[in-house]
Amino acid sequence: MHCTNGTFGEWDYNNWNLVLNNVSSESKCNVEFTSGLSEEEYNKYIEAGKALHRNTYRGKDITEYYNDGSLYTRISNGSFEDIYVGDYIIANEVTWLIADIDNYLYTGDTPLTKHHATIIPAEPLINAPMNDTDTAEGGYANSKMATETLPSLIAEDGIIGKTFGSHILEFRNYLSNKISVDALNQSGGAWKGASNSRAFYTRKIDFMSEVNVYGTIDISSSLYDTGLDNQQYALFQLKPEFKCGYGTKRFSTWLKDVAGYNGFVHASGYGMSGFYKASGENMGVRPRFLIG
DSSP: OEESTTOEEEEETTTTEEEEESOOTTOOEEOOOOOSOOHHHHHHHHHHHHHHHHTOBOOOBOHHHHHHSHHHHHHHTSOOTTOOBTOEEEETTEEEEEEEESTTTTOTTTTOOSOOEEEEESSOSEEOOSSSSSOOTTTTTTSHIIIIIHHHHHSTTSTTHHHHGGGBOOEEEEEEEEEEEEEEOTTTSSSEEEEEEEEEEEESOBOOOHHHHHSSOSSOOSTTTTTTOOSOOHHHHHOGGGGSEETTEEOOEEEEEEEETTEEEEEOTTSSEEEEETTOTTOEEOOBEEEO
16 A cells, blocks of 8 residues: 555455545555465465464454354354454353464364364353262263263253354364372372373363463373363463453363362462362363364
8 A cells, every 4th residue: 555645554354444544635545455366375364364363362242243143154264354362252141252263273183174263151151060079080081071061061952052053163182081099190299199091082062271271281180181282272371360250250160180089170260270179069160162
């Protein structure tokens, strides 16, 4: 774009209009549009835009895109047009946050190739125990939470299922499935019991890991806990206060990491990891899932 008299401007790709600054009388601007991009050039443009959207916190209500159905097109075509980290959807009396963008792309033993947004509820959906008794036997993958409670939320009549339906994506996740009750926790041996086996599972919903929330391991029991959940979500990088609350509300929520032979890690309302016995009924359920 070339302008006279000190006027300058740029093209707003989100709203598809021209934005001018320092407009003076009798200014003239020449706008040049690029067309006929090669597939390689187009993909570079899309990737550059996606990186901007993933590294910018906006916090805009985008419920209108959910209501008119364009939300899924904007995600699945990889453009993420007018969708940024921290934007939210209000549906079925729940606020749903865009926690990250394409952060699981090409991961898994069968790679995830679909563009996606990673979604978490702003607040816990329910409170529920990880297991009926104080045990981490079977790791996260075989817990009551992973096998019964979370799947019920994405069922047709579950709060997530009736909100996002067929747009919830399947992905292959690497989950702990066994523990050694005598092994020392890697956090310095504060507790006995650590996961010692893991495998790939086809999943639609899971808890976040310590790394997803804090960007590092604190009291996770062993290397078998983190799996593919090995990077901090962009939401928590850009708005770290969301890891332990939303607005003025504070809460504690389960994470998927084993903490010891009788409990799991939780993200506490104090802003740090904590240990909680598996039968704790008052711990919040704040899962993540992917849509596209």
